[in-house]
Amino acid sequence: MVTQAPEIDWAAPWWAPVRTTGEEALARWAAGAPVAEALNAARSAPVRFVPQHALPEGLPYELFIFKQRAVPSRDNLHDFLNGLIWSRYPRTKLRLNELQAAEITRDGVRSTRGPVRDAVTLFDESGVLLAAPQALQDALRERRWPDLFGSLRPLWKEANLWVIGHAALEKLVSPYKSITAHVLAGPAHLETLEQADAWLAEWLSAGRMALKPFAPLPLLGVPGWWAHNEEAGFYDDASVFRGKTLISRPG
Structure with missing residues (x-):
């Protein structure tokens, strides 16, 4: 589902760590760029952002990111903000993804997440x-x-x-x-x-x-x-x- 770029009050204190990147990327999204394109243009990250349809059917999202160093992104606020976190907290996001991928590689995708995947x-x-x-x-x-x-x-x-x-x-x-x-x-x-x-x-x-x-x-x-x-x-x-x-x- 495609949504319009929202209005964000960047002066609120919780936005401070991502404000510079976020303002630039949001402006591009508001001007008509897809979220993935807006994120890629705004700031380098340890991954690239790709449209959601780049994720092959049946391949777990986290495993795709780990193998391809690419994050499938929909044109919505949730994925836009995920991209900002990737840009500003690159080491943390890579580590979280590494933990997810290790669990999936060992156990596969089960009907319920194990304790590690659930916590991550x-x-x-x-x-x-x-x-x-x-x-x-x-x-x-x-x-x-x-x-x-x-x-x-x-x-x-x-x-x-x-x-x-x-x-x-x-x-x-x-x-x-x-x-x-x-x-x-x-x-x-x-x-x-x-x-x-x-x-x-x-x-x-x-x-x-x-x-x-x-x-x-x-x-x-x-x-x-x-x-x-x-x-x-x-x-x-x-x-x-x-x-x-x-x-x-x-x-």
Whole structure:
């Protein structure tokens, strides 16, 4: 299905890592270029982008990418954002694809994904890397929301957050309170996108991902990310800021 290029508020903080590439590619898409062409022209990536029909019938998407170093891309927002992540986090995306391909090569495509493929897919779609003081990491892992966004709020000035999941970014095009990402904890010293990409690519492994080492984070609760979270009672919504006894699902 072909969709029109959307309007994106590039000034929102979650777009900062991909803004330069994204603005250029979106302009080309809006001018009539297919998404694959717009992505290829905007910035070099470790892969090239090809139309969706380039994917042979019966060949798994992830295996095609691994073998051809080419990403089949539809003319829609989801695949456009996936392309931006490939351009800005090349090492991480290559590593995620490598893990997927290894699982498929060993086990084939089953009716349900195994634990590694499931976790890799989850992170690829809705993953976030958080480099922050240990106190913030602990509060997030334990879902101590009053501490995380209350008493510890000043520490967010020392934190860096990178949204790597393209499905999470897709939701953030039209923000709503319950958008929830799956966070991996990174070392506090990470400051730049390049450092984050390099560290994450090195850290990712089948064994680590099989454990699903994620913590849920309602993204628009992050201080400075949404004006509404300054309002009284914002964090009192238990349907969004859930305790550990409840199952967390993507927003």
